[in-house]
Amino acid sequence: MRKFIFSVVLSSFLFLPNANAQIGKRFPSERKVVKDSVTGTMLTFLTSTPRGDSKIYQTHNQWTSDGKWLIFRSNRVEGEAMAVNEQTGEIVQVTEGGYVGMLNVARNSMKLYFMRRPQDTVAKPNNNGKNRQRELVPMQIVEVDLEKLFADSKMGKLKKADYYQRVCGLTKPEMGAGGDLALDGDENWAYFRVGKEYAAKHLPSGTKLEENFGPRKMGAGPAGIAAMNVHTGEIKYVISVPFQIGHIQTNPWVAGEIVFCWETGGKSPQRTWTVMSDGTGLRPLYRESEYEWVTHEAVISKDEVAIAIMGHRKIQGLDTTGTAVSGANPGQEAAWGPSGTREKPTGLGIVNLRTREMKIAGQTDSGSGLWHVSGSPDGRWAVGDDFSRSIYLIDRKTNEMMLLSTGHKTTASDHPHPTMSPDGTKIQIQSAMLSDDNQSMNICIIPVPEEWLKRKY
Structure with a gap:
């Protein structure tokens, strides 16, 4: 059986520039509305051909600030990002020159931010034909003016890429910057991960490394977070920690508040962390026990973070014959320890950043339990997927849970990663439902049922 990597985002992949790519290039609509054959939910597929589509990770914003476009990754032009208009289905290329890691869509302005290698540092084949990359290179943080780009693309009067793309600044080569990127709530700073050697220089003397x-033999430290001012290019250091950092994200409603994780590829000794941008206030976000498998945290409102407390493993990690389970499903290996069973409370948890209280919003009756999670900023809804790639919606006011959509194929190249829209009326996922090869994915919108939206409390 094919194994899936637990809690790993593709943010560390390098996307190289395509010499024939042009920012603003348009592609015809592929928009299709399909009825879920099991639940009856009407699904809007904004892409429907096998072109290597994938959504931005659920820790980050997906929609442009005008609410009209979704940004996504695609191989329509290799190494470049796309935008799709939710109403018309029009697709527009929104980067030129490649990008590295996470795409950041601003919530308060029509801007897109990402990291990329300068052209003169892109790895070239060596004499053996293998890729050779310099260990330490500077990285650019780039801003795209989407408002200008969409307008010129629609008129068919495109200018050169640097009219739309602005280099905010350059990181120091010795920082080893790359991977995660997260735009602050004030949209003045972009946070990024730095390499072990640079992080070690900022650790307090005597700190014990994990x-x-x-x-999966992951999680060793140190690691660190730094930031760049996207207006001036100024760089500041935030913090170093003695473990591997993953999934850096910000609170879009509270400037300077950062959430990140201890990344091991599965269960962590202490998964979720939070810190302020000046390096103060470092603490576990949700203090877990060795019996809890916490994963896929996502900031969903001004004061709340959704987490998945997994209930996917058999109690004691044994099968019906008493043999230790290994490899049957993601995370079943006995080496992960005693966590992830339903011997303890599990489900989609909501953690309050201010009071530190946690409530379980819901859990499936059986199976893996909810895995990748999100919620609406107004506090009405929570949403999660499971190992079967099914999508569940939870009414947080009544504690009702419904199977919203299924049939997104367990053979898909990735998981659905549901993300609620800013207005709380719909959910974006990535799905292989329409794929003949049962693997390639498309961008899909699932509406919150009208009868639920009309509820009065």
């Missing part, structure tokens, strides 16, 4: 944890 070792790898779990069968």
Whole structure:
């Protein structure tokens, strides 16, 4: 059976520039509305051909500030990002020159931010034909003016890429910057991960480094977070920690508030963390026990973070014959320890950043439990997927939960990663439902049922 990597985002992949790519290039609409054959929910597929589509990770914003476009990754032009208009289905290329890691769509302005290698540092094949990359290179943080780009693209009067793309600044080569990127709530700073060597220089003397944890042999430290001012290019250091950092995200409603994780590829000794941009206030976001498998945290409102407390493993990690389970499903390996069973409370948890209280919003009756999670900023809804790639919606006011959509194929190249829209009326996922190869994915919108939207409390 094919194994899936637990809690790993593709943010570390390098996307190289395509010499024939042109920012603003338009592609015809592929928009299709399909009825879910099981639930009856009407699904809007904004892309419907096998072109290597994938959504931005659920820790980050997906929609442009005008609410009309979704930004996504695609191989329509290799190494470049796309935008699709939710109403018309029009697709527009929104980067030129490649990008690295996470795409950041601003919530308060029509801007897109990402990281990329300068052209003169892109790895070239060596004499053996293998890729050779310099260990330490500077990285650019780039801003795209989407408002200008969409207008000129529609008129068919495109200018050169640097009219729409602005280099905010350059990181120092010795920082080893790359991977995660997160735009602050004030949209003045962009936070990024730095390499082990640079992070070690900022650790307090005598700090004990953590070792790898779990069968994937990940999680060892140190790691660090730095930031760049997107207006001036100024760089500041935030913090170093003695473990591997993953999934850096920000609170869009509270400037300077950062959430990140201890990344092991599965269960962590302490998964979720928060810190302020000046390096103060470092603490576990949700203090977990060795019996809890916490994963896929996502800031969903001014004061709240959704987390998945997994209930996907058999109690004691044994099968019906008493043999330790290994590899049957993601995370079943015995080496992960005693966590992730339903011997303890599990489900979609909502953690309050201010009071530190946690409530379980809901959980599936059986199976893996809810896995990738999100919620609406107004506090009405929570949403999650599971190992079967099914999507569940939870009414947080009544504690009702419904199967909203299914049939997105367990053979898909990735998981649905549901994300609620800013207005709380719909959910974006990535799905292989329409794929003949049962693997390639498309961008799909699932509406919150009208009868639920009309509820009065």
